[in-house]
Amino acid sequence: MSSKVLKIGQISDIHIGEDENLVQGIDVRANFMKALNSPSMHGIDLLVLSGDLANEDAEPGAYEYMRDQVAKMSIPVCIIPGNHDRVEVMQNYFDLPVKNGKCYYRFDFQGRSMFFIDSACGEVSQDQLDWLEQEIPKVKEEVLLFMHHPPCFCNHRFMDLRYHLRNMVDVRKVLNKFDNLKHIFCGHYHSDFCVEIDGKTVHVAPSTQMQIDPNAPYFNLKSSAPGWQVINWGEDFVESAVHF
Numbered sequence: 037m038s039s040k041v042l043k044i045g046q047i048s049d050i051h052i053g054e055d056e057n058l059v060q061g062i063d064v065r066a067n068f069m070k071a072l073n074s075p076s077m078h079g080i081d082l083l084v085l086s087g088d089l090a091n092e093d094a095e096p097g098a099y100e101y102m103r104d105q106v107a108k109m110s111i112p113v114c115i116i117p118g119n120h121d122r123v124e125v126m127q128n129y130f131d132l133p134v135k136n137g138k139c140y141y142r143f144d145f146q147g148r149s150m151f152f153i154d155s156a157c158g159e160v161s162q163d164q165l166d167w168l169e170q171e172i173p174k175v176k177e178e179v180l181l182f183m184h185h186p187p188c189f190c191n192h193r194f195m196d197l198r199y200h201l202r203n204m205v206d207v208r209k210v211l212n213k214f215d216n217l218k219h220i221f222c223g224h225y226h227s228d229f230c231v232e233i234d235g236k237t238v239h240v241a242p243s244t245q246m247q248i249d250p251n252a253p254y255f256n257l258k259s260s261a262p263g264w265q266v267i268n269w270g271e272d273f274v275e276s277a278v279h280f
């Protein structure tokens with residue numbers, strides 16, 4: 037592993053609409069740009085867009101906008117779909133590795149390995165779990181995993197109840213096999229959490245669209261201020277910080 041500290045910007049749940057009209061009264065494009073251009077993101081080596089790029093149902097205009105933003109970047113951008121995305125539409129705009137309709141891949145960068153999996157349908161397919169079992173042990177050093185849905189409950193009353201990862205028990209059984217996986221990065225919950233599960237830390241990034249009140253069992257808007265996550269990955273540490 038290289039001794040350089042790898043700085044990763046994670047932007048999640050962007051919910052861009054078909055056009056420039058506000059989405060639920062929120063300027064989601066401006067929110068995205070605020071995250072991208074924030075001082076906390078300066079000097080990132082890699083940008084991760086961890087799902088729900090589109091607002092409701094894979095609006096092509098959303099992907100066109102995101103494609104244009106990604107094209108301007110001089111660093112690699114890793115993308116995974118969320119439950120409001122559809123891989124078959126995203127493929128028209130982004131060069132994504134897709135197998136059996138799912139977008140999952142390993143990305144090796146600056147001597148590190150990161151894994152990206154697709155939970156857009158609300159589950160992680162058995163194909164992907166089998167692939168992780170084959171691929172992660174090939175890496176001797178620490179790896180990071182990115183997925184849209186947290187593989188755990190997060191004490192968010194609304195999201196845990198309505199939109200949790202359905203096969204989290206099966207997913208966790210597989211993730212527990214990897215001693216070199218200690219940090220998992222997610223989004224989806226429109227809230228920020230750090231949850232310890234089975235000796236691993238799940239870092240849940242906030243959304244750039246809006247934050248949802250974790251204490252109400254129904255949808256309750258907490259804030260329309262954008263949030264994002266910055267990860268610093270050194271030789272012997274992984275740190276994450278959430279910014280608004």
Ligand SMILES: [Fe+2]
Nearest residue numbers: 088118119224
């Ligand atoms: Fe989501």
